[in-house]
Amino acid sequence: MTNPQLLWLRKNLFSTWYNSLLTIVCLVFLLWVARGILIWTTTQAQWAVIQVNLRLFLVGRFPQSLYWRVWIVLAIASSLAAVTWGAFSSRQHLTKRAVVLPTLIIGLLLVVLPLNFLSRLWLLLVAVFLSVGFWIGRGFSKVISPWLSIVWLLSFPVILWLIGGGFGLQPVSTNLWNGLLLTLLMAAVSIVMSFPIGVLLALGRTSNLPIIRWFCILYIEIIRGLPLIGILFLAQVMLPLFLPVEVRLDRVVRAITGLVLFSAAYMAENVRGGLQAISRGQIEAAKALGFNSLFVVILIVLPQALRAVVPAIVGQFIGLFKDTSLLSLVGLVELTGIARSILAQPQFIGRYAEVYLFIGLIYWLFCYSMSLASRRLERQLSN
Missing domain, CATH: 1.20.5 (Single alpha-helices involved in coiled-coils or other helix-helix interfaces)
Structure with a gap:
């Protein structure tokens, strides 16, 4: 020492x-x-409850014959994440740890997880995609970076098509979307949809048009004054009453609607804090140079405002990811709901500590990953 x-x-x-x-x-x-x-x-501790029910924790009752779709989805998401990580990593911080650490984690999973031979091959393939994607992102960062957001958005329909089927694939009912699979899908779709709505609400609250401003203020204050569980119940019960009789929304769609409506209100307040940090002089200078109001907002105000509130936005995303645990109260069997189903098995009654420690570890891994990505993005934007 x-x-x-x-x-x-x-x-x-x-x-x-x-x-x-x-x-x-x-x-x-x-x-x-x-x-x-x-x-x-x-x-x-009786860790057999995790080993025996690992499939239920991860994908629930998703048909076993269609697991190849889940593996393809994992490969797509892992590749895009690795490319994004590589593109936003500064060259001076390039170390062997950037590739060695994920490789060690996947190697540990291969040893620890009770997987069959085919699943181990899929996991090895995902590891290859991670490494290749990272180095592609590092080598072509300037070319790839402007297109990453578009590629991510285009990947969501493909992922939903692979999971749900249709258009040439065997359909899979949303009742079979369970466990971690449902948690990640609900969180990802809700995050992607709530962000632009929150930005529009923040801009509307600062608008000079009284009707738009007061509508946004009323929406934000009313939603922020209600508990999320109440909004989820309203989305499940009340939303179908406002739609035509022949239109029947799926339970998953209704749950996503509740999460988006709730998260967008809080997102709007986070973005509004960033908007208030922009000095009025910059806006007046841009208008003096001939920019109209739309270009002032898109090119000058929003980039600076969003950069200033990256920690708050990521914190909102982390909170939304954890809030998906409430979906089990409205009949959706996500990660927490599948844990309750597993605890109802006669041979595992009373194994609360093992089960909830395991799902707590899963939540922590994803939340910490988002926090780590947030810090890396802040450093990249500050350069």
């Missing part, structure tokens, strides 16, 4: 006798807790 580290320990943890005592007590407590967790994990 180097001298600076010793100085830091002495200054922050052992500066006085009572600080030293408190540090020792905290260390003993942490060791005691870690020992208890380790003993429970290795000798008392």
Whole structure:
């Protein structure tokens, strides 16, 4: 241990006798807790509940004969994510860790997960797509970066087509979209749809037209004053009443509608905070140069406003991803709902700790990944 580290320990943890005592007590407590967790994990926990029901956690009741569609969807999403990661990574931060870490994670999954031979081959193929996509993004970042958002948007219809079927593929009812598959689909579609609506609401709230401004204000304040679970129930029960009798919206579509309506109101307030950070002088200077109001907003105001509130926007996305857990209360069997179904199995009654620790780990992995991507994007935009 180097001298600076010793100085830091002495200054922050052992500066006085009572600080030293408190540090020792905290260390003993942490060791005691870690020992208890380790003993429970290795000798008392019944991880068979995860091993036996791993398929249910991930894809629920999706037909096993059509798993190849899910693997293709995973390959598409992984490739696009790797290309995006590579394109937005600065060259000076290029290290072996950027490729070694995902490879180690996938290797660990191959060893730990109870997969058959075909599934292991698919997972290896996904690992290849990750590596190739990352290096393509790094090598052609200037060419690829302007088109990434369009490619992501075009990938969503393809993914929904592969999951839902139709147009030449065997249809799969949304009642069979369960587990992590449904959670990710609901979160991704809701995030993509709520972002532009939130931006429009934020612009409308700052509009000079009284009708548009007051409509946006009323919508934002009313939605923000209601709990999400109430909006989800309204979307499931009340939304069909406003549609023609021959139009029957799927439960998944109604749930997405509730999530989008709720998230857009909060997104609007986040974006409005960024809009208020833009000085009036920039807008007046742009108009003096001959820009009309539309180009001022698109080219000058919005880019700066969105850049200023990237942490708040990503925080909203993370909150929306976690809010999908409430969908189990309106009859959709997403990740939390499938966990409740698994806990109802006679051989696994009472295994709450193992099941909820596992789904908690899944939520944390995805939320931390979004947070990590947010920090990388902030550094890229600040350069």
